Amino acid sequence: MRLTQNYTINDLMEGCKAGDRKMQEQLYKLTSAKMLALCMRYAKDRMEAEDSLQMGYIKIFQKVKEYRGDGSFEGWIRRIMVNTAIESYRKNIKAMNVVPIEDAYEQPSTGFDFSRLGMQDLLKIIQKLSDGYRMVFNMYAIEGYSHKEIAELLGISEGASKSQLSRARAILKEEIIKMEGINYATYAG
Incomplete structure (x- = not known):
């Protein structure tokens, strides 16, 4: 599957694993709009969503070597973004409105x-x-x-x-x- 220019998802993954900034940028360009939409659902505003997005990509680039190919790469990225949004929420929680x-x-x-x-x-x-x-x-x-x-x-x-x-x-x-x-x-x- 061709994604950007002449890169396949495997090219992007391998490039990111090697720490190639160009490949990281291409992966970000390819997935960031969809991941920002995901973060927006969890955040109270755009600024909070953008913070979660950036933290999520930092984690993705740090952990990309751990991706084993089980399931889709986008699914793996999505899981990291959801977990990052949850972590952000837990750090910022003061009092949760709980209904009996x-x-x-x-x-x-x-x-x-x-x-x-x-x-x-x-x-x-x-x-x-x-x-x-x-x-x-x-x-x-x-x-x-x-x-x-x-x-x-x-x-x-x-x-x-x-x-x-x-x-x-x-x-x-x-x-x-x-x-x-x-x-x-x-x-x-």
Whole structure:
């Protein structure tokens, strides 16, 4: 598979393993937009996302020799970025909003057509969530982590993970309904 100029993914990996700055730059150019989008989902703002992105690439270039070829290289990069975002969150955590498990509940579907919601709008809504809710929502709904894995990575209980996911969904539903109302008023007028 050709990626940039005349380089294959194997060329880029080998170049990065050898510490070739040109290959590191090519890998960054190839993957940074997608990885920034990933970091934006975990961060409260663009500056925090860019910090996570830069720290992630430092780790990638330091650990590239450890990549064994199990799974895709992009998947390996993605995992490092997610872990970096989680580490950043854990360093910055002061107090996580935890909803008592008895207050957690599943929300019925809004019937909202998500295809009408632009990616930028969805990202803005996700970024409105508190740090704890945003982390759990992203890890569970987008990255596919189990509640047990989330609990271990964030140092919370499985019940807290489930509770925060439920609350995040409720908040997202409210925000989408507000947006749907605004969009309806805009298009109905």
